[in-house]
Amino acid sequence: xxxxxxxxxxxxxxxxxxxxxxxxxxxxxxxxxxxxxxxxxxxxxxxxxxxxxxxxxxxxxxxxxxxxxxxxxxxxxxxxxxxxxxxxxxxxxxxxxxxxxxxxxxxxxxxxxxxxxxxxxxxxxxxxxxxxxxxxxxxxxxxxxxxxxxxxxxxxxxxxxxxxxxxxxxxxxxxxxxxxxxxxxxxxxxxxxxxxxxxxxxxxxxxxxxxxxxxxxxxxxxxxxxxxxxxxxxxxxxxxxxxxxxxxxxxxxxxxxxxxxxxxxxxxxxxxxxxxxxxxxxxxxxxxxxxxxxxxxxxxxxxxxxxxxxxxxxxxxxxxxxxxxxxxxxxxxxxxxxxxxxxxxxxxxxxxxxxxxxxxxxxxxxxxxxxxxxxxxxxxxxxxxxxxxxxxxxx
Amino acid sequence: xxxxxxxxxxxxxxxxxxxxxxxxxxxxxxxxxxxxxxxxxxxxxxxxxxxxxxxxxxxxxxxxxxxxxxxxxxxxxxxxxxxxxxxxxxxxxxxxxxxxxxxxxxxxxxxxxxxxxxxxxxxxxxxxxxxxxxxxxxxxxxxxxxxxxxxxxxxxxxxxxxxxxxxxxxxxxxxxxxxxxxxxxxxxxxxxxxxxxxxxxxxxxxxxxxxxxxxxxxxxxxxxxxxxxxxxxxxxxxxxxxxxxxxxxxxxxxxxxxxxxxxxxxxxxxxxxxxxxxxxxxxxxxxxxxxxxxxxxxxxxxxxxxxxxxxxxxxxxxxxxxxxxxxxxxxxxxxxxxxxxxxxxxxxxxxxxxxxxxxxxxxxxxxxxxxxxx
Numbered sequence: 001x002x003x004x005x006x007x008x009x010x011x012x013x014x015x016x017x018x019x020x021x022x023x024x025x026x027x028x029x030x031x032x033x034x035x036x037x038x039x040x041x042x043x044x045x046x047x048x049x050x051x052x053x054x055x056x057x058x059x060x061x062x063x064x065x066x067x068x069x070x071x072x073x074x075x076x077x078x079x080x081x082x083x084x085x086x087x088x089x090x091x092x093x094x095x096x097x098x099x100x101x102x103x104x105x106x107x108x109x110x111x112x113x114x115x116x117x118x119x120x121x122x123x124x125x126x127x128x129x130x131x132x133x134x135x136x137x138x139x140x141x142x143x144x145x146x147x148x149x150x151x152x153x154x155x156x157x158x159x160x161x162x163x164x165x166x167x168x169x170x171x172x173x174x175x176x177x178x179x180x181x182x183x184x185x186x187x188x189x190x191x192x193x194x195x196x197x198x199x200x201x202x203x204x205x206x207x208x209x210x211x212x213x214x215x216x217x218x219x220x221x222x223x224x225x226x227x228x229x230x231x232x233x234x235x236x237x238x239x240x241x242x243x244x245x246x247x248x249x250x251x252x253x254x255x256x257x258x259x260x261x262x263x264x265x266x267x268x269x270x271x272x273x274x275x276x277x278x279x280x281x282x283x284x285x286x287x288x289x290x291x292x293x294x295x296x297x298x299x300x301x302x303x304x305x306x307x308x309x310x311x312x313x314x315x316x317x318x319x320x321x322x323x324x325x326x327x328x329x330x331x332x333x334x335x336x337x338x339x340x341x342x343x344x345x346x347x348x349x350x351x352x353x354x355x356x357x358x359x360x361x362x363x364x365x366x367x368x369x370x371x372x373x374x375x376x377x378x379x380x381x382x383x384x385x386x387x388x389x390x391x392x393x394x395x
Numbered sequence: 396x397x398x399x400x401x402x403x404x405x406x407x408x409x410x411x412x413x414x415x416x417x418x419x420x421x422x423x424x425x426x427x428x429x430x431x432x433x434x435x436x437x438x439x440x441x442x443x444x445x446x447x448x449x450x451x452x453x454x455x456x457x458x459x460x461x462x463x464x465x466x467x468x469x470x471x472x473x474x475x476x477x478x479x480x481x482x483x484x485x486x487x488x489x490x491x492x493x494x495x496x497x498x499x500x501x502x503x504x505x506x507x508x509x510x511x512x513x514x515x516x517x518x519x520x521x522x523x524x525x526x527x528x529x530x531x532x533x534x535x536x537x538x539x540x541x542x543x544x545x546x547x548x549x550x551x552x553x554x555x556x557x558x559x560x561x562x563x564x565x566x567x568x569x570x571x572x573x574x575x576x577x578x579x580x581x582x583x584x585x586x587x588x589x590x591x592x593x594x595x596x597x598x599x600x601x602x603x604x605x606x607x608x609x610x611x612x613x614x615x616x617x618x619x620x621x622x623x624x625x626x627x628x629x630x631x632x633x634x635x636x637x638x639x640x641x642x643x644x645x646x647x648x649x650x651x652x653x654x655x656x657x658x659x660x661x662x663x664x665x666x667x668x669x670x671x672x673x674x675x676x677x678x679x680x681x682x683x684x685x686x687x688x689x690x691x692x693x694x695x696x697x698x699x700x701x702x703x704x705x706x707x708x709x710x711x712x713x714x715x716x717x718x719x720x721x722x723x724x725x726x727x728x729x730x731x732x733x734x735x736x737x738x739x740x741x742x743x744x745x746x747x748x749x750x751x752x753x754x755x756x757x758x759x760x761x762x763x764x765x766x767x768x769x
Contacts, residue, residue: 023679028683031691035691089560094738096560097733123553123556124554133514155533175520176504178506306414313422313426317427322430327431
């Protein structure tokens with residue numbers, strides 16, 4: 001055996017273990033990748049509907065059947081889909097559960113009269129889907145419609161004429177502009193959502209993969225042989241790290257290739273593809289450093305599993321991977337700023353929403369994010385090596 | 396009974412399995428709670444906006460007074476020059492700029508991005524433009540009634556009352572917790588895997604020792620099944636109590652009904668684990684199957700993305716009827732939120748059928764096995 005080969009014995013041993021477990025690693029990768037792609041394929045529209053005003057299903061029970069109630073339904077039908085209902089609660093709940101309707105409106109008998117006769121005041125009854133902005137928009141739309149009809153009636157118009165006039169009023173569609181260089185949430189591409197999910201993919205798959213391989217190294221016979229060999233423990237760890245880095249890069253390349261296969265032309269022609277790639281690569285380094293850290297400090301397989309899940313899920317939930325940063329509580333986000341995943345997601349969101357060139361503030365965010373991610377990965381790697389060195393000195 | 400007692404102790408001391416079966420769901424639910432805590436709650440704060448006006452212009456003054464009237468209610472208004480406003484928008488100091496004299500003398504709005512708060516601003520502008528058109532029309536056609544009309548518009552009357560269906564509040568966030576309960580039932584498969592491995596003499600040394608003991612094999616397998624299901628069922632009860640009394644999630648009033656659904660779920664999870672554990676597959680392959688399959692089924696039931704079950708129901712509803720994880724979360728919803736006994740019955744029958752088939756399969760696959768050599 002040549003000297004150079006002998007000096008890389010541990011590296012080759014790691015590679016052999018990695019090859020042996022490659023099937024499982026790829027299977028984990030396939031599971032998490034499939035979940036990521038499936039989520040992002042369906043998430044875009046749902047997220048957009050959560051925040052922006054868009055057409056939604058409204059289940060309407062009209063017990064009044066007056067000119068005004070019919071006018072109100074016509075008004076709502078201008079921008080939404082009306083689902084007539086007989087008021088059956090079971091059916092309505094089912095429609096809400098399966099999102100066929102996000103708003104349930106019941107117009108009580110005598111409601112139309114109440115607009116002119118102030119002595120009777122039956123109110124509209126509504127049920128909204130929590131967490132969906134459409135309910136608030138529709139509340140405001142309905143109140144304004146009724147207020148305007150009431151105004152026309154007070155001005156001496158007949159009911160039918162008042163309703164027709166309100167229905168004919170033109171709004172402000174052409175008077176709202178998005179500032180030049182503004183974030184465009186409505187046109188955020190699907191690949192940006194996929195990139196948002198990569199932290200979970202990387203963390204889950206890398207930590208599982210590392211634990212699979214390190215598990216083999218913890219077997220008594222292998223561990224004893226390695227302890228007896230003349231290669232210092234720190235060098236062994238470094239060689240292991242190099243072998244793992246190869247695996248990490250393979251996973252990263254695979255994740256990008258799958259993204260290209262799914263969103264090929266869109267991502268390929270994105271002006272920010274380089275930043276996306278760099279951002280995801282940096283996060284891969286973060287995930288790798290966490291995987292290596294856990295793999296080395298955890299003494300048992302159970303501890304690895306526990307730490308893996310707590311860290312990957314915790315980071316992803318608090319960092320805006322599973323839940324949009326717009327929905328996350330401010331106090332939670334104050335803590336999340338310390339997590340590299342929060343910075344990663346912010347960059348992904350910014351790049352996804354920014355269709356044109358990047359401005360100074362964007363570049364500053366990228367710089368800050370990359371520095372934090374890089375520093376986190378480097379610090380954790382140093383800490384792991386320090387722990388290994390101390391352990392080796394103790395032994 | 397003696398065997399059962401020791402199998403209980405062995406199972407409870409399997410910390411790895413207890414982690415997956417109990418502590419992991421508790422950790423996940425805690426993250427759900429932190430992340431979704433504010434979803435659906437009113438956390439509205441006033442929107443900072445800039446108002447750019449031109450001195451002396453009558454329409455501009457009218458619009459400015461409309462916007463000023465909203466100051467402190469829905470928005471916080473700061474008057475600025477156009478340059479100042481654009482700078483503030485770029486620096487995210489304001490979220491929108493109202494130009495009182497925009498294109499063709501009409502007011503316009505410029506926003507920095509699209510979102511809920513920006514939509515509210517555009518609705519304000521929309522309201523102003525529509526009201527202005529309305530008053531112009533009334534002024535031309537019924538000038539004598541303009542004061543009455545203005546008085547009606549100024550009235551602060553609400554025509555809407557928010558109600559609940561059947562007195563129960565529909566909370567979308569509950570879908571995540573119900574999917575989490577389904578997942579915890581499924582993760583009983585790790586306990587099942589260990590028990591299955593310890594029942595198959597060609598898989599573990601422990602099982603080989605057990606197989607030469609005078610105890611009937613079928614009784615030993617039945618004991619293992621009972622122990623696994625009981626441990627997972629009790630874990631599920633602890634988890635439900637954690638959700639209700641520690642995280643204070645209002646799951647619904649029918650605790651015993653939920654416990655019954657969890658029992659069926661635990662039967663599915665543990666017996667799945669026993670079936671896989673008793674096979675000759677490698678340890679890695681078994682773990683991959685038992686991590687991957689439940690995760691994927693729970694993903695389809697809305698664990699990682701709540702809308703997934705809805706999308707499936709719209710496109711391939713049969714998938715929601717054959718996915719035990721979706722059946723568990725659906726059954727919990729039908730039990731606690733819905734008032735639809737027929738739908739609940741269907742889910743329970745399907746879930747019971749799954750549990751019975753899986754338990755039978757686990758029992759049949761492990762009992763009466765004979766080995767010529769190990």
